[in-house]
Amino acid sequence: SMLTFSLSVCLSVRLNILLGGMTPLYFHMVNVCLHCAVTCLLMQTCERCVFEDSRLAFITALLFAVHPVHTEAVSGIVGRADVLACLLFLLTFLSYIRSVGECDSEDSLPSTVSTWSLLISLLLGTCAMLVKETGITVFGVCLLYDALIKDAVCLTFCLSVSPSHLSGSGLRDFLHICSPFIKRAWLISVIIMSVRLWLMGGSMPLFSEQDNPASFSPHLLTRILTYLYLLSFNAWLLLAPVVLCYDWQVGSIPLVEALGDVRNVSTVLLAMVMVALCLHCIFSLQRLQHKEVLVGMLFLVFPFIPASNLFFRVGFVVAERVLYMPSMGYCILVAHGLGRLCSVLGRFGATVLSVSMLLLLLLFSWKTVQQNNVWLSREALFRRLHFREIRSLFRGVNLVTDTNLLLTD
Known part of the structure; x- marks a missing residue:
């Protein structure tokens, strides 16, 4: 993480210092401007690739703009990496979509109509990966969007072909149909793997138990x-x-050590929701409609994979700034759900939902303003820490006196 930060974000920080000195206001202004740019790009992405109704795209962007979980990414200097990576993520996605044509028949997949747009998307995606490791996930989103939505007609046709037909000339015809997508996927895979291996030097970063206690637990079930x-x-x-909270490390969230832990209920509920959404995506693909849920899932799940601990160890327990990119998918799903409910509940129900959404946006805005006040100074950050979080933060450190003074301040 520090490697990519020093290679990319430091350039913008140095430029910030050159133009405005060490005044925190100028750093914050740049982050806010980047956040506004991401919001506008998200709205354009939704209008072009997600929603047919531009009002839903506007609601998505508005919800993204005021979501309180973005406070850490926008207010903190380190969070600039997440905001800038998200900006490059959306630019990469839009450039890739521009490079791919439309699927007019079942005889061939969409061809690459603009080689320059494809190369630009590769360049922007590589820059996103240099800014933040999660930027690499944009290529997975692009390829799946290409395969599942841009090529949906051809994909349905290919899935309907029996395995007995995929032999000899049938296999050659199948590969010929898929050749445009295979070429794009091969080019992207080779480039991102080469750049990533070069960045990491063939090794993964090392973290301590203080950074991520769960990953050091000797019990597999606990992990x-x-x-x-x-x-x-x-x-x-x-x-x-x-x-x-700006720091969820050092045991601030106790480990789940038994199946009887009540917190496992939330895990089961999340699994049920995700399974339901995945089934909805599968049925939607078969009917060639309702791509909003699929795009929302792609934008929600893929950017969070590097931070999930499921494939490799990360250096934190929970970090709100890493939710900056996945929150795009959340906002898309909320806007789509609002649109679907308004279409089935009638005029009165739509009015009630619209008022409720407005209240939610106002509540999120108020929470964002309150959370920004917490980031005014280091003292304000520490004062907002819960007693349990402060106690765990200083666990094992001989700072008992300082902790008591902080709590009684």
């Missing part, structure tokens, strides 16, 4: 249950960002 619970915990931060 699995805790990792799964953290997924539901992050989902809850998106749904109801009531309690936000």
Whole structure:
């Protein structure tokens, strides 16, 4: 993480210092401008690739703009990496979509109509990966969007072909149909793997138990249950960002050590919701409609994979700034759900839902303003820490006196 930060974000920080000195206001202004740019790009992406109704795209962007979980990414200097990576993520996605044509028949997949747009998307995606590791997930989103939505007609045709037909000339015809997509996927895979291996030097970063206690637990069951619970915990931060904290490390979230732990209920509920959404995506693909849920799932799940602990160890327990990119998918799903409910509840129901959405936006805005006040100074950050979090933060450190003074301040 520090490697990519020093290679990319430091350039913008140095430029910030050159133009405005060390005044925190100028750093914050740049982050806010980047956040506004991401919001505008998200709205354009939704209008072009997700929603047919531009009002839903506007609601998506508005919800994204005021979501309180973005406070850490926008207010903190380190969070600039997440905001900038998200900006490059959306630019990469739009450039890739521009490079792919439309699927007019079942005889061939969409061809690459603009080689320059494809190369630009590769360049922007590589830059996103240099800014933040999660930027690499944009290529997975692009390829799946290409395969499942742009090529949906051809994909349905290919899935309907029996395996007995995929031999000899049938296999050659199948590969010929898929050749445009295979070429794009091969090019992207080779480039991102080469760049990623070069960045990491063939090794993974090392973290301590203080950074991520669950990953150092000797019990496999504890690690699995805790990792799964953290997924539901992050989902809850998106749904109801009531309690936000700048540091969730050092045991601030106790490990889930038994199947009887009540927190496993939230894990089961999240699993049920995700399974339901996946089934909805499958049925929608078969009917070639309702791509909004699929796009929302792609934008929600893929950017969070590097931070999920499921494939490799990360250096934190929960970090609100890593939810900056996945929150795009959450906002898309909320806007789509609002649109679907308004279409089936009638005029009165639509009015009630619209007022409720307006109240939610106002509540999120108020929470964002309150959370920004917490980031005014280091003292304000520490004062907002819960007693349990402060106690765990200083656990094992001989700073008892300083802790008592902080709590009584």
